[in-house]
Amino acid sequence: MLPLYQYETHPIPSGAGELRNLELQGAHSGLWFERFFNQYNAEYKVEADAKKIFLESLTGHLGQGRCGADARLKAAYFRQKSLVQACQGRSLLLHSEGHFATGLGNPHPIENGFLFHPTLAVPYLPGSGVKGLVRSWLERQLGQDEGAKNLFHRLFGSDDKDPKEVIEETGTGEIIFFDALPFKPIELLLDTMTPHAGGWYQKGGGAEAREAANQPADWHDPNPVCFLAARNCLLHFSFAPRVQQGDTAQLLQLVAKALEQALTHAGAGAKTGAGYGSFRCLSDKEQEEVTRLDRQQETALAEQQEAQKLAQLSPQAQRVEALRKLSELPQNQNAGSGAGFFSQLTATLEEGVDWAKADKQALYQLGKAYQRHVSKKKEKDYKALLNALGVDSA
Template sequence: MALPLYREVREQPPIHDPKKPSGHAGLWFERFYDRYKGDFSNTKQDDNAFRDWLVCFQHLAGAGELLDSAIQRQSQLADNLGGCSAIFRCDWHFVSGMGNDHPLENGFNWHPVWGVPYLPGSGLKGLVRAWVEAWQFDDADGEQKSQKRQRLLDWFGSVDKTPDKETDAQTGKVIFFDAIPLRPVKLVTDIMTPHMGEWYAQGEKIQDISRDADKIPADWHSPNPIYFLSAKEPTFLVSVAPRDAVVAPDLDMEEVMQCVADALEWLGAGAKTAVGYGQFTLDEAATATHQKQQRQQIEATKQQQAQAAALLGLSGVALELLQHSQKAKWQSDKNAFSKQGELEYWLGKLKAEPHPVAVAHLRELFQVHFPGLLDNPKKLEGKKQKPAFSPRQQGLAETLLGIEHSLMSQ
């Protein structure tokens, strides 16, 4: 069946490009299924057609730069609200949304914006609630029963999920964000082979075993291969936060995250958890690295904002130097900062036109990339008392110190 698309896109969709897939895989999966028969006389084709179509999605889904941006914003939002984030790694395959309507009869949850597999916040919330209800508290009576009731009310807004049974329902105090992948996700085609489909579909209609042998649950039936899409070992960012500043003091977000970790590890997320899908483990090393990078990003943003504010009142060589510093990424790139001739040029301009803001900026960068140089350019180290800094570095430091001295003398 021809799709309502340009021929080149129809014949070689960018989402199926084996070298560099691009576009929204979820949009193509949900809206552009093209294995119907031309006359629509039979909307189902053979299993090979289903399999071949799914094979087209066996590549990395998502754009790295967009996911990095989404991860950064979600982490920052959770942190600003007083919450926390952690990294969870799937031990095997993950699949969610198999009950969604689709011609293949097995759907898939795609993030509507990023086009990647994800775990909706509502699903994560339900998973954690199930853990609290059935597993976290061993004692069904006594003090633990009271604690369980209060936790359900505080975190989720109700003790019972049935509205008719609730008299004190409220808004839950915890926000569960969508769990999104840290990086593009590898998609694979999985298969299940149920043997007793007729038993599940028409088992209650059996009147005579001899006449309805095809409906009996037995191992002699032929397997029915069913193909579906899954994500291979995805790594997700999970974020939780208080709903507002009023309830924040009443919540222990570390305890909430611990319940998330327990639920993801012991119960699993998504579909087919009984056969090992969706089992997640907290990656403590990756979480620590992510938190460190987040702090560095926040600090870098603050510095950029401070520099932008400083630029508003500058002119001449000071304005030129700070603009060049931002463009060349001197703050984070030591090689760019210490490039031969680069500092000599700017120090020469500052020597002719000294400016305290520009000089202070260079001092800060010297301290970042050449610690101790400005304090003692002639420093010696080691048993042989060799110079700690190169002749060029010593000369640059002495030039900058000379400019600072001239400013102090004015």
């Protein structure tokens, strides 16, 4: 866990204490947490206050910090949403009620791990965790009869979670579960648990269980243990069918309902028994923000597709398309107020005589459609320009 890479060109410090001079300084929070623990003493041991000091490098001395770049998270959200829509899947956005912890069981020098996304540098819930959450909830609701097992086999690829029972099965479930990613930056905070009965957990099942020090009693002093948690998490949950079948819509509806119920009633991540990981549906204000961003993205995608389409046209065809858009503006649909546009159009009609046949045809169709907006005084000259193109009106 020591950052001693490239030691051929970077001398190893004489004492581990010198590593404490390293600072996060806006780097990837997940890499910092998982690979750059810098609180070993000179004997490479972790002192009592070292865990808190290290976590404060992520949360700040006030115990609160933020991680994740908003632009990158929005881009990841739109990418995943587009993928799910292309697969005809479903998405849910839910907000955490309180604290959220993920990956606490991962190995780490502070004894409590934390799971960061490898590229987005934010806490997240892997797709495997979302899948397990849905399955656990459905098992509570449906039990383990033959019908339920057949459903589990279809959804998850097996009707039993026991490896001994599913080792011969080679099928995959019909539903793909994607990683639950944050929609916006997340607040990191320093949290604390205070276990009282360490002796009971270590020796309660052995011969020393009757000793007072190993009894799960209230007279023991608490042992504060700090760990990393998150709050204000707005996560994007999504899933999609692997293949489309006759009842796929019903399966997706079942999964969506089970996922929402599991998140709002049971919770996701670690320490759900202590109230962590509970989620709620979005408030009206939050939903309005998401809807507004979705519309902006749809508009941006439409403009991008239009730009790509235009880029494939000839320069003359691009001019015709630009004139077509200008002709649709209300102020350009009469000869009086649209004098500037009318001048551009007539000048282009004069140049169009030397254009390629296809571009000339497109220009003629535009000019013909706009003819109804031309004043009686200029109509004769305008018709002459159209006829000069030499294009069949049919």
